[in-house]
Amino acid sequence: MNVTIVDYNSGNISSVINSFQEVAKDKVNLEVTSDLNKIKSSDKIVLPGQGSFKSCVDALNSIDGLVDTLNNFVISEKKPLFGICVGLQMFADIGYEEKETRGLGWISGKVLKIDNQNGKYKLPHIGWNEINIVKESKIFKDIENNSHMYFVHSYEFIPEDKSVISATTDYSSNIVCSVEKENIFGTQFHPEKSDKIGLKIIDNFIKL
Template identity: 40%
Template structure:
């Protein structure tokens, strides 16, 4: 059972539809009582870091997320801002993150030809083998929409990067916790494959 965290941010319906098409069961996690019967969690997000963390805390989700992924070892996939709040803090705001993967959120550096937000299709560059990238070839493009990126404190956590003025991480992983900067739900078949790969991680 894939639990999609419904805390007021993210493309909830898109994930529900994709997971249904994969013939995998899912449910919206709206309350603390919804966590226990889930085997995996997707943490979507759009917008600002501080707003995301405030909404997580207003739902009293923080401790339960940490218990489910750190103690019960259930896989977690954070997407876009959902990835960023896996870190400790952000240059975008003042709130503390979930601190599940060591790293801080920094603003993407651009030159005169490239503007923010970083929006549109970009290739990701695989740094290391990982189950999340099963059957994802070097010829790929995923959809991005962001102005901040996850600066990992540990190179071992970086699975893939992209280039937009500079190289920066776009997939990070520690244990069964994953963060993805691009939007798989907007990235057609390759994005669906990323989500399918996540559902098969145990």
Template identity: 40%
Template sequence: MTTVIIDYGSGNLRSAAKAFERAALNAGLSEEIIVSADPRALSRASRIVLPGVGAFQDCMTGLTAIAGMREALDEAVLRQAKPFFGICVGMQLMAREGIEFGHHPGLGWIDGAVVHLEPSDKTLKIPHMGWNELVIEKAHPVLEDLGAAPHVYFVHSYHMACADKAHVLASTDYGQKVTAVVGRDNLIGTQFHPEKSQRIGLKLIENFLRWRP
């Protein structure tokens, strides 16, 4: 079984790759973890991971600049229904659009817009940076066995406002309800960084690697 982490020039993917390798090891899975910029890699992938850091539009531009990637993603994720995991901006790209210096279309897999955080308490700092508690809104196999009051590492200034609340699997509180995990069918995405969230993050990745949607 092969998990492909898509490399489209958005940041360092080694940390994501090593977290998936460690999680596979912890789970006793002989999963092969590959970092690839080649759309053809998606056809032989069993699972697909889309990371991302920086601005929404830059990431979307980087992703769609790879010839054939958009089509390969739609084919593997929407038609073949392979388990998909978006991380941080990779999760945001699942949205219909991003609203950061104008309106920019996303992959359109989740009906929602990526909007700036607007905490009610104006003394709260932006970016929302650090460890915050995950509130599970809807039970999901990827969010199982995380223990009581799981904390995960966030660093972001935007989040996804979902049109359908059923797509919000977990949230966190930062002067507003912040979308922390989205998902439907074979798709899941986390606003936080599981690869930086120590044992909770590794457990979540392990759950993803075992997930059979």
């Protein structure tokens, strides 16, 4: 099985690569690439994202044919994709970080700045926080509810269809921190920085 981490120059993804390598060793063939043919022939894709919504969307669009290839992989071929942090946020129709920017439109919704209640909550939301698993999700197999995950973000994804939400975290409000829609999976937290539990989530995705 081929698993590809899409490297589209969106910041430092070394911890994502290292954790997937640790989990995938001897089990699957792991590639880190922006080569469209390798992405097309993959069985599963990981879409990381660091920085702002706009900078990540711009970076995806700067590689000719990449967005079309991802759309075909996810929407037409219905193969599994896992988005991490801004990788998840880009599933939305639109984001408002820096300026209004169109997302991939895979899961209807928008990405807005977390309401910090006039400074009561610090932004970015950074560090460990509990997740509340609200529906059974394939990537949460054998993960206990109220497990702690590692977060770094100032913006949140608000999907129109609440049934796609698989987990939330409490920070100023109930923030969506995981989604699952058919073959599309995403976490706002960083599984690659969330110790053994995070590695278990990665393992669950690889074993899908």
